[in-house]
Each structure stands twice: as structure tokens, then as C-alpha cells.
Amino acid sequence: MTAAISVSGLVKTFGPTRALDGLDLTVREGEVHGFLGPNGSGKSTTIRVLLGLLRADAGSASLLGGDPWRDTAELHRRLAYVPGDVSLWPNLTGGEVIDLLGRLRGGLNEKRRAELLERFELDPRKKGRAYSKGNRQKVALVAALASDVELLILDEPTSGLDPLMEAVFQEAVNELRGERTVLLSSHILAEVEALCDRVSIIRNGRTVETGTLADLRHLTRTSVSAELVGEPSGLAGLTGVHDLVVEGNRVRFEVDTDHLDAALRALVASGVRTLTSQPPTLEELFLRHYEDELPAGQAEGAMSS
């Protein structure tokens, strides 16, 4: 499979701030790729470099086989972009902006335009200044999703949408799966979990992890709680078992996914009455990468919630 986006060693500085510090990113053609990181980690900067709005200081970036800085206009014919903070012209209506952006990109799919307006419950006759943040985002989303392009670049596209509209958005992206390549930046983990084939996690301008959700789960822990027939034994000494709590015959612990087998054997040895195990959520994955930034208690609390 060829790469729609391929970035390596990207560096961008703004004065003394190093916004991108050797970032790598590969998005394969046809996949929905999650671009995950906390605020200020460099997601928007990377996207702006990919759009040819910013010039990278070092590293290489290629987009749909072209150079984002040099081949700007030709590349932009083949992509649609939704900015993180959509700002509309105060005196243009939403419908006018959708048509304008569509025409600038070389045409809209009229049927999809009408259908998306209805699904997003957006009144296209309102002036830009009258829309709320969420509605401004919908305007940009409709314009992008109704465009016949190969690549969608969506920068935190749902940060202003309510849960109902988030679901509409996920549905719309799912319908396009396979036909379009999607780069979806987000710090909303559930969204990435629901939509993305592969994920890149970035932090402080560097990629810290990349792969499918399944790949990344190897790196994390499963939480297990069980009620046993007899006294639990042998768990405490096992490698890969953490945060063990024993209350009589009940036991709770976390185990590195690689050592799950040994831990289960120890449970079975004492006889299992009930067992629940939870796969790691992306939340936990995320927190493990950033837990050094959080006070210990807060990280624990977030993990168990």
C-alpha cells in the first residue's frame, strides 16, 4: 500500500519554541488515521506544514506524492481541510461558505451537500457571525465531506459538537471509509477508538507511538477483577502484575498484556468463581504516555475511572 502522507524528522521552530521536534507520520492510502496528542503537542503545526501554510525548518514531508510547500495548488485540488477553530466571514451565510469552499476545490457533490446539511441539522441561511462554534464547525465539515477529494485533513473536527452530532460525524466518516484517506487529529480518545484504523500518538512535537489499536494494546495493561474459591496465591510474585488488591477471596490487579497468561493460570489454580477483565482503553494508553505530566494521584484516578 502506498502512503498518502509521509513525514519524517519534521522540525519547526517559532522563535525559541520548538513546536515540532523530529516528528514522523505515515498515513496509508485509504485508511482513517488518528493523530493523537494533548493540546500544544504539535498536531495543528504538522497539519499546517502539510497544507503548505508553514515551511518546515528541517525534515521531509510528502503529501499525495508531492511536496506540500512547492506543489501547493495542485495538491490542494485533491484534499479538503477542516481547521480546528473554524472562523467564518461574518457577513457570508453558511450555505455561501459551503459553496465557496466547494467551488474553490473544484466542485461539490450536490446530493451529499443536501444530505449532510439535513443530518447535521444546519441552517445554511444564517450569517457567519450568528453561528455558534459547533455550527461553524459543521459548515466546514459539510464543505469538506461533500467534496470529491482523495484526502480529508480534519483538525479536531468535533471539539465543538454535542454527542449527537459527534455520532453523525462518525457515521459520515464511516461511510467514506475506503474511498478517502482521512487524517483525523484529536484529543478525544473515544472518537479515535471508534473511527481510526491506525493511530499516531505525538507528544512535545515527536511521535511516541504509531500502529493499529491492536498493536498499541500490546504496550499496555489489562485490568482484571475476580472472585476466587480459595485464597489467592502466587499472584504477588508474578512479573507484569501491578496494583494488586486482595480482599478475602476477591482480587483486583492490572497485568501487562504480555503476561496475561501467567496471571490467569495463577487465578485458575485457586479456582475462579467470577471473572471480569477489561481491555485497555485508549484513555489508559494515552495516560501512560503522559502520566509523568500528571500528578500521581490524578493519573491513578483517571485510570480507574
Added chain:
Amino acid sequence: MTGLGSLVRLALRRDRLLLAVWTLGLVGITLSTASTVGELYGSPESRQQLGATAGSNPAFLAMLGPLYDASTTGGVLAWRWGVFGALLVGLMCLFLVTRHTRAEEESGRLELIGSAVVSRHAPLAAAVVVALLASTVIGLLVALGLTGLGESASGSFALGLAFASVGWVFTGVGAVSAQLSESARTANSISGAVLGAAYLLRAVGDAAGDEGPTWLTWLSPLGWLELTRAFAGDRYWVLLLPVALFAVLIAVASTLVTKRDLGGGLLPTRLGPARAPGSLGSAFGLAWRLQRGMLIGWTLSLFVLGAVYGSVARGVEQMLEANPALQKIIAQLGGAGAIVDVYLASIIGIIALFSAIYVVQSTLRLRTEETEFRAEPVLATPVSRFAWVGGHLLFATVGTAVVLAAAGLGAGLVHGARVGDVGGQVVRLVGAALTHVPAVWVVAGLALALFALAPKLASASWAVIVVFLVLGQLGPLLQLDQWAMDLSPFTHIPKVPGADVTATPLLWLTLVAAALVAVGFVGFRRRDVG
């Protein structure tokens, strides 16, 4: 009023540089003009001569107002700089008020402040306090400075307070218009139109002659400055008018505040079309949509300004003809027709400066689009940076010719009708107005180059206009060296109608403008956006 103190401190902190520049600039220009007037017209005879000519020349009357008493330096200063200085004080105040009210509201920052412990009226009150402080400080510094230069204290304070009072009135105007519209741009346009109307009302009133509607001057806050007669009777009681108007305007504004939502305006917002018209589908179409309102507004305004100035031209001629003592001098100068041409040339010069304001507004639209994050989605489409800049620049450059032609047309139609030669005057005056286009293009080029190379300093383009205005209006008076005056592109434009037009300076100016535009295009292609 809860939160007023901290909001005033916040505004002063944000604007400390801006306020310092305005204050020092206005006070500095006023005092240096006073001292040069003192040198130039040092003897009572020279001042008397000036008084005789200035008082009877409708061109001077329309542009600067009447010269009530030429016997003192202060009297001459009040005439030569009073209306223009006050115009700038008014402009400062209305910008300040919009900046701290509607602009803050539009950006959403006021919402943040409104959610803190701040009373409903506090943000407006803070803006008003800051503008009042600024204009009053300027007025007092002018008064103290003039007294220090040896002028009569009573006259100095009359002029200083008259300056300040124009500021107070336009603080009130700004406060009201900030409530009316949802956008800061429209609020500034409304206040600016009121300021323009105030200037025109007194121009017509002053130049009307004894038979005409001289009472129009009494309707204008700028007229009140003249009517205060600083250094010529010091009628302090006239200043009660601006104080009363200020009180009324503030009362209106604070009532309006309670009648509307945060972020909303009083002018209704209607639903618009659900589909874009066919014209809105390219970078050029978008630029047209964003720029047309401004272009139409400027075209109409300059047409009216041209017509008003043009209506006075015939009066210049009649007044000169009626004065047998001047006949000989007039003949030496090339006849009454030549004097009228000098008048027309000088008003077209002023109109050209106005059109420079248009061109900067139009060019800096690029910067607004960028800082408001509206450039980004457009530049992420196949629209190239060249096309995006080019679309807006086309309106700036072609628009310059349109607004100048409109001014020439207005002056030509009215003056032509009065002298019985509409066709001839229209051609002459439209041609004369268009002669200034290359100089205005240089301003556009400067603004574009700043936008491309030093985007954070793009608004310095406004300072460029003020510098050109001061060089052109006060340069000869301040006896600046020729090289300094040559810095302004407007210096190089022939004084048409009347003077011979040679292509060389116009070509050079066009080349300079083209070079600056090229720098702008290349510079913008190479820099980061946003």
C-alpha cells in the same frame, strides 16, 4: 460599578504604546506648528496680510475654517491646525472606544471578562473613561504647551479644551455606534461617517458667505471648535454644547447596552441566501464580496466630498472678482481662473490623501483575513497565494482609480454646472484626480510589502499616511527640507489642474509601486501563514 477600575487598567496597559504615540504625536505637531507659525508670521504686518487673504478665500474657509484674529500666533494656529487637529483627536477617540467595546465583543474576549465579576456597563464605561482621559490629557498638554510658548493662557486653554471636547463628542459617538452593529468594522464606519459629516457641515457653513446657510457650522462638533474662537474672544460657553451632546450620547449608549445581548447588535441580522451566487466561486469573487461594501461606501463618500468642494470653487472666483484691490495681483498670478485652479488642485490633493486611507484599508484586509484565521481555509484550497493576494490587491489598486474618479466627477459636475461647462470640467477634474493614482499606489505597495515582510507591523501603514499628511499639509509651514518632503509620493504629483503634467514622475511612482508590490508577492510566497 464593579470591575471598572481593573478594566480601565487593563485597557491602559494594552494601549500604553498606542496612547503614547497619539498623545505625543498630536501635542508635538500642534506645538511645533505653533512655533513655526510664530517664526513665519513674526511681524504684525505679515499676520495682517495673512488675515486679509485667508479671511476672504472660500477655499481656505472650506478646508480650515475662518481666521478670526490674525493678530496673535495662537489665533493663526487655531485657524491653520484647529480643525485638522480636532479631526485627529476625534478619530483617536472613536477608534479607542470601538477597540475596547465592540472589537472585544466580536473576538469573544469580552465574554471571558463578562463572566468575571464585572457589571454590565463596566466594559463600555472603561472604554469611555480611557478615551476621555486620552483626549483630555492631549487638550491639557496642548494648553500648557502653548502657554509655555508665550501665548495667552485663556486662549491656550480655550483651544486645548476645544480639542478635548471634540474627543468627548466622538467618544460618545463611538459608544453609541458600538451598540448598533455586531461588527467592529461597521461600528468604525458609522462613527467615521459621522466625523466626515461633521467636517463637511462646517465646510459648507464656513464657505457659505453671509447670505448662505452659515448656521450649518453650529450643527457640527468640529464647527463648535471654531465657534469657541480660541485666541479671538475665547467663548468658553460654546464648549457646553459638546459636553451636553456627550452626556446625551452616553445616556443613549448605556440604555442600549441594557437592551441587547452580549455579542448582538441592535441593527437586525436577517437570514441570507442558502446558496452562493455564481460570482462567489473564486479568490477574486471572494475578494469582491469582502471588498465591495467598502469600495461602494468610499466611492459615494468621495463623490459627495468632491461635489461639496466643487460647489465652493465658483465662489472663489466671484469673491476675487469683487475685490478690486486684488485685481492686479490676480492678473499677475495668471487671472482668476488660475486661482480657482490652485484651489481645485489643493482640494484634489486632500482627496487623494483620503483615497490613501481607502487603499490601506483595502490592502490590510489581507492581514485581517489572516489574523482572523479566514485566510487558512481558503489557502488550503487550490487558490494560490498569488491569486489570493492578487484578488484583494486588484480592489485596492483599481478601487483607488474608481474612488478618485468619483471625487473628480463630483467636483466636475457641480463646478461645471456653476460655470456652465459640465463636460469640460468633468474631464479636467476627473483627469486631475486620476493623476494622483500612482502616488496612492505607492501607499498600497508599502502596505503590501509590510504585510508580506513584517506582518505584525502591517498596521504601521496607517502611520505612513499620517506622515504623508503631515509632510504635505504642514511640510512647507514647518519649513522642512525638500528631501524630507520628497519622501512623500504625493509631493511628486503635479498640482493639477493648472500645472503641466509630465509623465516622468508618474512613471517613476508607478515603477516604485510595482516594485513594492513585487516585493510583497514574493515575500508573502516565502513566509509562514497564520
